[in-house]
Structure formats: structure tokens, C-alpha cells
Amino acid sequence: MTLDTVKNAEQTPEADQPWSELGLKADEYARIREILGRRPTGAELAMYSVMWSEHCSYKSSKVHLKQFGEKKPDSDAMLVGIGENAGVVDVGQGYAVTFKVESHNHPSYIEPYQGAATGIGGIVRDILAMGARPVAVMDPLRFGAADHPDTRRVLPGIVAGIGGYGNCLGLPNIGGEVVFDACYQGNPLVNALCVGVMKHEDIHLAQASGAGNKVILYGARTGGDGIGGVSVLASETFDATGPAKRPAVQVGDPFQEKLLIESTLEIFAEKLVLGIQDLGGAGLSCATSELASAGSGGMRIELDTVPLRDNTLSPEEILMSESQERMCAIVEPGKVARFLEICEKWDVIATVIGEVTEGERLEIFWHGELVVDVPPRSVAHDGPTYNRPYARPSWQDALQADAPTAERLARPSNGEELKAALLAVAGSPNQASKSWITDQYDRYVIGNTVLATPEDSGMIRIDEETNLGVSVATDGNGRFTKLDPYTGAQLALAEAYRNVAAGGAKPLAVSDCLNFGSPEDPDVMWQFAEATRGLADACLVLGTPVTGGNVSLYNQTGETAIHPTPVVAVLGVIDDVTRRTPIGFAEEGQLVYLLGD
């Protein structure tokens, strides 16, 4: 294959391009041609296609997510809001906490162990990139019916993957959820949350400024994993027989990630970086375009300097590769040597792959030939925005009318019936003890876990001298949300809020993972619109801003969407963790109160 350079693109305007296979729509492809004033090169097309995918561009959800900003409650606690890798919250005593929940649903269905493992890896790098030391993880999960044969394939792999990766990183697992419901049979939900702690002055942002500053790629070598994964995996629907395409699956290396964490924290401590970004979905396409567009000036990358695991990769593939455990940093020339030294200490490969330039373009070269020449903002931020049609489903009234209200639900009228009802509840997999899962997770490592399973919220001490701590709970109820998306999202928030308060912490901020079906279905889009509206309204009332989160769409099997499942995480602060309130009765003779009505 000949190299598709910018010059070549200019000379061959009519060349056929696989924009459709890469998930782009005709009008999106036309937009790209308009932005560039020519046809894109293969490498440019790769970048636009991954960055403009639903997963990276939030093109269907953006118009609704805006409300989290518009209805943002006044809060002194927000240090960094939506838009960065993760939001940052002031928790006092000079400390800041960052937390975020993300999904890895589709990859985990295809390859449960690696899908879930790399889900943990991805969210941990997001938190690290903010300048924080990751201190805990949580894992809200949804599976199909407990007795379905495919649950047997999916569940043990997912749990082992979360444990395998999180345990090896040395991050305590302080909570999560396990819910079984047939609606998740062909589309389990694997959401992962990470909490990180830093001092205010350590906050780092993803931006590249200052001409002459170096772009350093460090961590794992780049391989052929997950190429096209972003656009295909996260945006296409599975049919009932399983995944139609089997794109390369990413394999995680938690040991490499542990080294990445330690080296990065040492690099932060010595103040060696100006801007930093993790490589997640969309890999280098995302990191370079986001860093460049958030800064001033342009960027020049020599793509052939990227260390490869597979020497046959083309520039397009290198730009799209989702190889795990990589980060990209902007470093002043005078600090490069020390940066590389720290990486060497931790056996982490680090390479200068380019620099910040005076111009306004992101230019990428392959053995001296220009293969990408784009305005970085057009890749990272100016993706399409859809106002998808939505309408209250025709079946919504019937569904609500059929709901078991107090009047219609037959109450047990005798001992036998009461026993049967009790046994039915007690025997439900959703009520059963989760210890067979949580016993596979390390909750002790780091030695700061104050509350973890089976408590209402997870709580972590962040200062051993003052006993300052934070707590997090996640909740979500797809059945409620299906019945009434507006209220269902609010219920999820209220429950997580209560769980944090019950442990003794003051709720401060919210992160959310919005798991829904196809946005192209007006019914689903209505659920999404209602749930976001409900969540934004409730956050305003409770005074807890949404600091960030993640949207996962196309969660469906064939035409059937999962229950709309917004998972809401609430973060709280407690100034003295020794005053925490565990669940359970501590001593005989204590009084029991019921609060609320």
C-alpha cells in the first residue's frame, strides 16, 4: 500500500475512501472535506472517524448533558468541572479528590476477562492524568438472569478481570453493585469507578502549550489491539447471535499500569509536566488532538518514532490503536532528561515523539512525509452534534398502569403467604450476599480502607494525621428508570446520596454513567432526555454538581434495549473517619430509630 500523504490527497481528490466502514455518515465525511478543503488522507480519516464516533464525541448526548452545566448548583467545592479527564472536588485541608465512573460494557461481553480488566485500567489512567494518586475502585455491574448459561460465561470472567487488574494495581475495591435482570443478557453492564487524591497545587490538565515543548509518549509499546474498536465496539449494535464483527480485543497488563502510576506520580512530584493525557479509546488520535486543541499553538508529531510491538502497523493503525497502559505528556526541553530518567527507573519505555509548535495545526509525519495536517479542534471538539428525535414511548402509559401499586399488589394475608413472600425475596439472586464476588477483590491494600463491603458506602482515609476521609456510593435501578426515567434517575441519586450520608460523610459531588440503548430509537432517546433532566434537576436541589461521567449507548440486543440504567456515584467528605457509622447494630441496649416516613 502506498503512503497516503497530504500531497497525495490533494492530487487525488476523487479517491474512494472507506468512510462508511469506519462508521462515518455521508454528511460527516462531507464535513471533513469541507474543514480540510480537500479529501482527508487515510490517517486523517482514521482520526476523524474515531474521534467523531459516538463514544468519543458524545454526538447524541451532548445536547442533553449541557443541563449538568446549566443547572449546576452553586458549590465552592468544584475545582475542575466537566470536560477534563475527570472533575476535581475540594475536600478541605488543601486536598482535592477526583473521581469518575466509566463503562466498558461491549468489550466485556465479547471477552469478559480482558474487557472488564481494561475497563479498570482505563478509568484509573483518567484519574492519574488529573495529577492524583488513585486510591480506590468500585464496580457497578449488571448481568442477565443468574441461571442463564451465558451468564456463566460472562460473570466469572468479568469479576476475575476486575479483580485481576485492580488487585494487581494495589487499589482497594470499596464497593459496587451486582444486579441480575434478563434485559442485560446480551449486554451486561461493566461500569468502573476510580477515586484519586492530590493536593490542590498538583492538579494537572490535558493541554499542550509553549512552542518547543516536547511531546513524550510513555508506557506500553503500541500494537494492533482494538483498532477500530472505538467506532465499531462502542457504537454498533450486536445482533441476537452475538457480535457480528470480532475486532481485535485489547489485553491489559496491570503490571505495566502499576509502573505507569508510580513513574507518573514521581514525575508529578518533581513538577516535570505541563500537560498530560492518558491514551484510552482512540489512542494517539485522541491524545494528540485533545492536548493540542486545549493548549495554545499547534503540534508536530513524528509518528515513526512511536515504539511498536508490531512493525507492520501503518500510520492509520498506529493512530487508531487502543493499546493499553500508555500516557502522553508535554514537557519543557530542560526537563526531558529527568523525565526519561524516572521512566528508566521504573522500567517504563518513554519516547519523545514530537513537539508543540507556533502554528495552529496538528501535523503528523511518517518518515518525513506529512500524513496529517488538521486544525486539532476540528478533530477533538467540533465533531457533529445531533438533536436526535425523541418521544414518549407509546407503551409508557400501559407500562405504568401495569405497575404493582400498593392497592393492586396482593398483600400476604396469612403466615404461609408471608413465608412464601419472604423466601421469594430472600432467595432472589439480587438479594443474596455478594461476598462470593467481593471476596475476590482486595479491600485492604494501601491500609486506608475504613468502610468497604458490606457497608452502604466505601470510605477511605486520605490523611493519617488528621483522619480526613472521603466516601463514595454508587446506585442505579433500571426497573424504576424504565417505569419513569425522570424519577428513576433521581432515585439513583437519592439512594447514593443517602448511602454516603448514612456512613457519616457529607455528600459533595456526583459522577454518573448513563447506560442506555440506541439513540437512534426515539423511545430510548426519550428515556435518555428524561433521565438527564431528572438527574440535573435533583443535583440542583441537593446542591451536588455533576463533575463528570460517561455515556454508553447502543446497549441492546437486536432491537431490544436494556432498561435505561443511569448509574449515579456520589462522593462525600468526612473530616474525621473515626466518627464513621458502620451498618449493623454495634452493641446490645442501643436504641433503634426510623427516620423519614
Place this chain on the structure above:
Amino acid sequence: MARVVVDVMLKPEILDPQGQAVQRALPRLGFAGIADVRQGKRFELELEGPVDDAALARIREAAETFLANTVIEDFVVRIEEEGK
């Protein structure tokens, strides 16, 4: 009894962190000249009956559906040579 071996290796394009860790350690231990290391699994199956085509076909199916994860792994089924 007859023995059939199933070797399961990660596909070449899939990252093999274990093999890499071994490869990086070897030179430190004084073993130079090794360009690449991949680590996989070896299953030794002892059959009750003879190793005929039918038995091999069944084992191949077991490897395909169970012993290997063909999303990320390749496998080879072979009859163990005498004297091993």
C-alpha cells in the same frame, strides 16, 4: 492410556505481558540472544480409549469451545510422541 496434548498460545497480534516479562528478565540473568518469548498453556489429556479420529475430533472441539479462548488464543492439538 494415550496422551493428547493441546497447546494454547495467545494470537501473535495479542499482547503477551507474561512472555514480555520473561523476555526482559532473561538478559539480566545472563541469558542473552533470545529475541522473543511467548508464554502459553499446555494441557495434557489422558484418554481412556484409543486416540482415533473420532477422539481427536472431540478434543479439537473441546479445545475450540473450552480449553482455548479463540477470541484471543490459537491452539494446536497433537498426539504425544512415544518416549516422552
Place this chain on the structure above:
Amino acid sequence: MARVVVDVMLKPEILDPQGQAVQRALPRLGFAGIADVRQGKRFELELEGPVDDAALARIREAAETFLANTVIEDFVVRIEEEGK
């Protein structure tokens, strides 16, 4: 480049829970007639130079001191046959 394979298996007297788990699962999946399963490791080493006696001796030493833990494991070193 030449390939040398090192197979590492738990010694027969050491319990192999992984192999046992596979063996117990096989009949449930419809694969009968398998009397025993042991699971071990397979290392594929790509040598930079030729596979001569000196190279094999070094690999045997690496297997003995590093790739296998001879307290609990046995190993076999062999040159990969052609055409594999």
C-alpha cells in the same frame, strides 16, 4: 530465526487444581472419556542465533534456574519441529 520450546508441568505428585477443574468440567460440556488432565506452561523462545548445542545448554540452564521451579515442576526443552 529458530524456535525452542520449553514445556513446564507440575510434578506428578503435586496437586494440579487447574487441570482438575478442566477435567471436572469436560463431562459436563459433553466431552467424556478423558481420564486425567494436567495443565502446565509452554514457553516459545525465538533465538537470535542458531540452535546449536551451546544454545540448547543455555536454555536448559535458564529453564532449570528460572522458567521452572524444580521444587514443584518438571520441564522439557525441545526444538520446534518444522512446519509448525
Place this chain on the structure above:
Amino acid sequence: MTTRVGVVTFPGSLDDRDAQRAVRLAGAEPVALWHRDKDLHQVDAVVLPGGFSYGDYLRCGAISRFSPVMDTIIEQAKLGMPVLGICNGFQVLCESHLLPGALTRNDSLHFVCRDQKLRIENTGTAWTRDYSAGQEIVVPLKNGEGRFVADEHVLDQLEAEGRIVARYLDVNPNGSYRDIAGITNAAGNVVGLMPHPEHAVEPLTGPTTEGLGFFTSVLKQLVNA
């Protein structure tokens, strides 16, 4: 002079800071040791902490065992310096042949994290003097490859020489032969332990504070020596 207890960090060590905290709470001075540095910086004793050094790839502890710091530790351990290996550290000690046997995959094939009851069987080691014979304690246990195995002859010898330091009670969490949770070398200065006493040193974060005894024991041993 305060007693100095070194805690080694290998790439992938996880419980190194926890071990340092336990050393501090016991009244000694924790000293961070780096795997590439042969120098032990005048420490009086060494802890090899838990974690997944080198990702636990190949075998747990197999790659760490060849790090420069281990050369010195092996040398010093043979001269009588107290060494405690916890979990991954225990695996490193077995791989180094400072302790017999090996640690293999749990019989459940799952990683297990639980509050584990143990009986201290030998109070004569450098790390268990502060316990009473037969004392039962609860400390966290968390491992995927914690099943202690050795051949019958070695097991019999360990029993006969009283070198089993701690045994699992109530539940054997990983299928360890003869319920073995920890062992010592013949001299009693090198101890390997699968459970994590360093996670049971504060009432706030541990199930008990019964793990502290390992760290106070070595302090007494060194002060009396």
C-alpha cells in the same frame, strides 16, 4: 538508637507502604529499600512486602528473586538477619530457597480476600516472640497463589522441627498442605507468611490489631540481641 527495619520495593510491590506503617506503629524506623540497590542501608531487619512483583508473571516471586537487593538479603539472612516475607514476600523467599516448598495457585482457582483466623504455632522465631504459644489471631488474607506445597518428607521435617509458624484455623482458604500459613528456616530468623499482619495494626482499618505482634517481636529480638 532506633531499630531500623527495611522494607523492599520491587516493581509491582503493593503493601510496601503498609509494611512501613506497621513498622512505625511498632516503634521502629521504617527504611525504604529499592530492588536495584544492593545496599541495605544499615537496617537491622528486612520485610519483603506483599503485592504482585513483576505482575506475578512466570511465577509469583520468581523474577524478583533475582534482583540485586536479594543477593545481599540472601547473604545477610544466612548470617542471621531477621527477614519476614509476607505473601508475595513469602513467595520470593521460597523462590530464593531461603525457605523450602513453594506457593501455588489456590485450590479454588480464585483470588481470595478474607479475615482469616490463625494459630501461632511457634513463638521462638524472630518475628513471633510477642505471641503466646497457641495464640489465635485474626488478620486479613488475600492471595491468588497461596497454597503452600512441599513433598511429604519436607512437610514431616517442618513439623518435627517445629518450623510451622502459623496454621489456618476454621477455613483453609487456599488448600495449603497441612493448613500451613507460615514457616520459618531452621535458625528462626527467616519467616514467610501468607496472611497479612501489616493490615491488622490499626482498629480503624483492620479487622483487629493482632498483626502488630510480628513487628514488635522483631524489635524485642533486636533490642535484646
